[in-house]
Amino acid sequence: MALTFARRTLGAVVLAVACCVLPAAARAEAADAGQRAFDRGDFAEALRVWQQRANAGDPHAQLGMGALYDLGRGVAQDATAAFGWYMRAARQGLPEAEINVAVMLDSGRGTPHDAEQAALWYARAMLRGNHRAEYDLAALYASGEGVPRNLGTAVALYRAAQGGGLTAATARLKTLQPIAPSAGVAAQSLTAATPLAPSGDVTPGNAPELVWSTPEQPLPVLYFVEVVGLDADGWHNVFTSYADLPAALADLPAGPGTYAWRVYTVARNTLHYAASPWTGFRVQAESSAPGPE
Numbered sequence: 001m002a003l004t005f006a007r008r009t010l011g012a013v014v015l016a017v018a019c020c021v022l023p024a025a026a027r028a029e030a031a032d033a034g035q036r037a038f039d040r041g042d043f044a045e046a047l048r049v050w051q052q053r054a055n056a057g058d059p060h061a062q063l064g065m066g067a068l069y070d071l072g073r074g075v076a077q078d079a080t081a082a083f084g085w086y087m088r089a090a091r092q093g094l095p096e097a098e099i100n101v102a103v104m105l106d107s108g109r110g111t112p113h114d115a116e117q118a119a120l121w122y123a124r125a126m127l128r129g130n131h132r133a134e135y136d137l138a139a140l141y142a143s144g145e146g147v148p149r150n151l152g153t154a155v156a157l158y159r160a161a162q163g164g165g166l167t168a169a170t171a172r173l174k175t176l177q178p179i180a181p182s183a184g185v186a187a188q189s190l191t192a193a194t195p196l197a198p199s200g201d202v203t204p205g206n207a208p209e210l211v212w213s214t215p216e217q218p219l220p221v222l223y224f225v226e227v228v229g230l231d232a233d234g235w236h237n238v239f240t241s242y243a244d245l246p247a248a249l250a251d252l253p254a255g256p257g258t259y260a261w262r263v264y265t266v267a268r269n270t271l272h273y274a275a276s277p278w279t280g281f282r283v284q285a286e287s288s289a290p291g292p293e
Helices: 002-020 033-039 043-055 059-071 079-090 095-107 115-127 131-143 151-163 167-173
Strands: 194-197 200-202 209-213 221-231 234-243 247-249 257-267 273-275 279-283
Touching: 033 043, 033 059, 043 059, 059 079, 059 095, 079 095, 095 115, 095 131, 115 131, 115 194, 115 209, 115 247, 131 151, 131 167, 151 167, 194 257, 209 221, 209 257, 234 247
Parallel strands: 200 279
Antiparallel strands: 194 209, 209 247, 221 234, 221 257, 257 273, 257 279
16 A cells, blocks of 8 residues: 555656646747746636647647646646546657656546556656656556566666656665576576557557566566568568667658567576567558547
8 A cells, every 4th residue: 555655646746747837849839829828827828729739639739738627727627638638649649648648547537547558658658758657667567556566677667767866766676676586497487578559550750659568577587679560572670679678669660551569578698588479550641631539
C-alpha cells in the first residue's frame, strides 16, 4: 500500500505540472494566440482558439483543451473530458499528453483505472524524455501491477529516473536490490518479452514507439529490437537497436509502410537469448488536411 501511494502521489504532481504548461516549441510560436490568452488568464479566449484548432487535429491545441477541462478554466471542470482531449494529443505522440494519459489511467481519474494501459503510456512518455514516467513505470514493475513483477527492470528504470534528477528515485533504489547472476542457472531458461505496441495502424509523423513487457529473468539481460520492412520484394531490415529499458524509438524510412518487429531478451556476457513473436504494424500515409478524430 505504501508503494502505491508513493507512486501515485508523484504521478499527481506530474499531472499538475504537465497540464498547466504547453510545450516550449508551441509557446515559441508567435501565432499561438491560445497560449497567450491562457498565460494572461483569458480562458474564454484560449477556449475559443484552442477548440477550433483542436477539432482540426492540432495536438498542442488538444493538450490545451485538456488543460482547460482538467483545471476548470473557461469551462466546468471535467476530468473525463480532459482525459479525452489528452488522449487525442497523445495518439499523435505529444509527450506532455502521453504522461497525462498515463497518470490518469494509473489513478483512475477521468477514466477507469487500467494499470496495463498506464504502463504502456508511461513507456511512451519515457521514450520522449520524461523522467517522471520512468519513475512511475519502475513502480509498476516493482509491484507487478499492469506488467510482470520484475525487480531488475524496476531498478534500471529508477536509475534512469535518478539520472534525470528525481530524488524520489534514489529513495526507492535503497529498498530494492538489482538482479544478481544465479549460480548454476542455465541461460536457456530466459523468458521472452511480450511486444505491446505498436500493432495495427500507426499515426505518421513520429518515430514509432516500440514497447514491450519484461518478465523477471534468472540473470541480468538487455534487449535487442529488430524491425523489418515488408513489401512486394519480401522483407528487409530497416532498424535494429539494443536497449536496457523496455522500450525503443524506431527510426524508420519516411512515408507509409508495412513492418514487423520483435524483441530479443539477451543474457549479458553470453550468446543466449529468447525471441518474442513477430508483431506487425502499418504506418499510415500522411493526411494533407487532418480533421477531428
